[in-house]
Amino acid sequence: MKKKKTFNRRDFIQSSIRASLVVSVGGIGGLALKNGTKKDWVWQIDPFECNQCGRCATECVRNPSAVKCVHAYDLCGYCDLCGGYFIPGAVKLDTGAENQLCPTAALIRKFIEEPYFEYEIDEDLCIGCAKCVKGCTSFGNGSLHLQIRHDLCRNCNECSIARVCPSKAIKRVPADTPYLIKGTFTRTTDS
C-alpha cells in the first residue's frame, strides 16, 4: 500500500521560503530591467511655442532664473540693426545703454566686418526675461531663444514656470536630449 504523502508545517515553511526567494529574485530582476530601459525626463522650452511673455524670469524657483537665452548662430543674420539688441526706434545703433533692449546688458555686440555684427550672450547676466527673444522673433530670424539650463535647473519635476506658461511651451523631454535648440530642432507638426 502506497503511503500517502503528508504536507506538514516544515514543508509549508520550506515552500514559502522558496517562493519568497523566487519572487524576490524576479522582482529585483524586473526592477533592474525597468531601470535599465526607463527614460528620464526633464523640462525644456519649445522655442516655437514660446510667446516671450517674460514669466521665465520671475516664476523660476532659482534666482536668477535657470532659463537663459541661447543663440543659434547658424540662423542669425548678423545684422547691424538687430531687433534683439536694440530697442525699437533706437536713437543710435551703438552700444549705449539707452539703445539696448536687454535690461542687464547680457547681449554683447561685436563688430566683425562691414556689415556684420555678432551677438553673444553673457549667461551670468542673463535673467531669461525674453525681451531680446521677442525682438529677434518679431524682426529677425528668431535665432535668439530661451532654454532651461540643466546645470542650473533643480529638475524637481515640479517646474513652477510650466505651471504658469501661457503658451504651454514648457514640456517634458527625454533627459538624453535635454535641449531644443533652434536650427537642429525644427518645428514639427505637433509642436
Add this chain to the structure above:
Amino acid sequence: MSPKISGKTIVFVLFIAAVLTVLVWWIVKNPVSELTESLPGTDNRVSRADSILEVINIGEHFERFGEAPPALSETWPRFRGIDFDNISKSPVKLIDGFNGRAPEILWSYELGEGHAGPAIYKGTVYLLDYDEGKRADMLRCFSLADGKEIWRRWYRINVKRNHGMSRTVPAVTKDFILTIGPRSHVMCLDREDGDFLWGLDIEKDYETEIPFWYTGQCPLIDKGKAILATGGKAMIIAVDCATGEILWETPNELGWKMSHSSIMPYTFGGRRMYVYSAVGGVMGIAADGPDEGTVLWSSSEWNHSVVAPSPVCLPDGKIFLTAGYGAGSMVLQLGVENGKYTAEVLQEYKPKDGLACEQQTPLVFENHLLAVLPKDAATLRNQLVCVHPDDCTNIIWSSGKTSRFGLGPYMIADGKIFLLSDDGTLTIIRPSVRKYLQMDQVKIFDGHDAWAPLAIADGYLVLRDSKRMVCIKIKA
C-alpha cells in the same frame, strides 16, 4: 593711583569704534564699483567709408544670348505697376482657383540671393540680379513667354550676403531701363538693345549712407527723367534719362537719409508731386512747373530708422505711412491754401493697434486699405486685414488665425488678390470691404523668403523667392 575704567566705558568705546568703522566703510564703499557702464563704441565698429574706395565701372560688361522675344501687348513696367497701385488693369481673365494642383512652372531661373523683383515690357522681363559667381550687379533680360535669356549687362561690385543682396525692381519705358543696385549704383540703358547710356554712383557722389540690408528704393522714370532719392548731399534728384545730365537737386537741409521706400507720384491741390518717405521724415517735392524739385511740404513727425513700404497717397489728401520694426503707422492729412501745403497728423499708432506693414505697401480697394500685418501685431499678426483710412485702427475684417501670411507680396489682377507667402504658397482672395473671401491656395514651389514684388502681364505671373524666379501662366 590710576583711574579705574569701568566695563560700561569699554563697551561704549567699542560701540563707538564699531559705529565709526561702519560709517567709514559706508562712506568709502562704492556700491556700483562692480557694475560696468554700457557706453557707445564697445562693439569696436569701424567706419563704413572703406567701401567707397572700390572703383565700380557701371555697365562695363554685356553679353547677348539671343534675339528679341516675340512681342506681347502688356507691361508691368515698374514697382507697383503702371499706376503705382499694384493693381493690374489688364482685361485678361485669370484663374479663380488651382483645381487642387499647382500651375505648371513655365520657366525658372536660379538667382543670386535676394528680393529683387521683375519688370515686364511687352513680352520681355527685366530683373536686376546679383551674380554671386561673378560678384556683379547684373541686369538680365528674359523672354516672358519661354524664359529664354536674351542679354545681360553687368558690372563687378562686392556685395556681401545680408538678408539677400538684390532687392529693387527696374523701371522700364519704351526707351529706357533704369536700375539701382544694392549699393545704390544707378544704371540707365537703352531698352531695346541694352546699350549703356549712363551710370551714377549715389553712395560716392552724394555721400549717401546705404540703408541697412542694402538699397531697396525702386527707381522712377517720369517723363524721361530718372527721379531718385539720394539722401546725403541732396534729398531727391532728377536726371535726364537720355543724357545722364543732373536736371535738379532738392537740397537736404535736414540731413535726412535714404530709406527702402520708393518715390510715389501724386497729384493733390492741383500740383503733381513726388512723395518720399525718408529716414528722418516725409516730403512732397514739386514734380513740374517753375519750382520743380523744390519742397512743397514736409513733416519730420514720421521718423523711423527703417522704412520699407512706400507712402499710400489717397485722393482726399490723406497719406498713409507705415514701417516695420515696431514703428507702426501714421496717417497724414495734406491741406493746401493759396498754394501753401500743410501736413497734419491724423493718426499715429503701434502695429498692434491697427493697419501696419513691415515690407510691402498696402493695396487700396474701394477706398479701403488692405495689407498683411507684421509679426509684432499681437493676435492679428501675419493676417490680411482691411481698414478704412478714416480710422486705420478699426479693423473691418481680418483673414483669421488659420489664414496667416508672411512678408510676401500681394497684388490685384482681374478683380482678385494674388498673395504670395514666404514659402511659395500662392493664395487667391476675392477683395472685399466686408469680409475675407479666400478662393483657393496652392504651393507653387518650395520657397524661402519669397518677398519680392510680383509682376503680371498677358496672363503670365512672375514670382520669386530668395534664390529662384519662376513664371506661371494663370490665364483662365
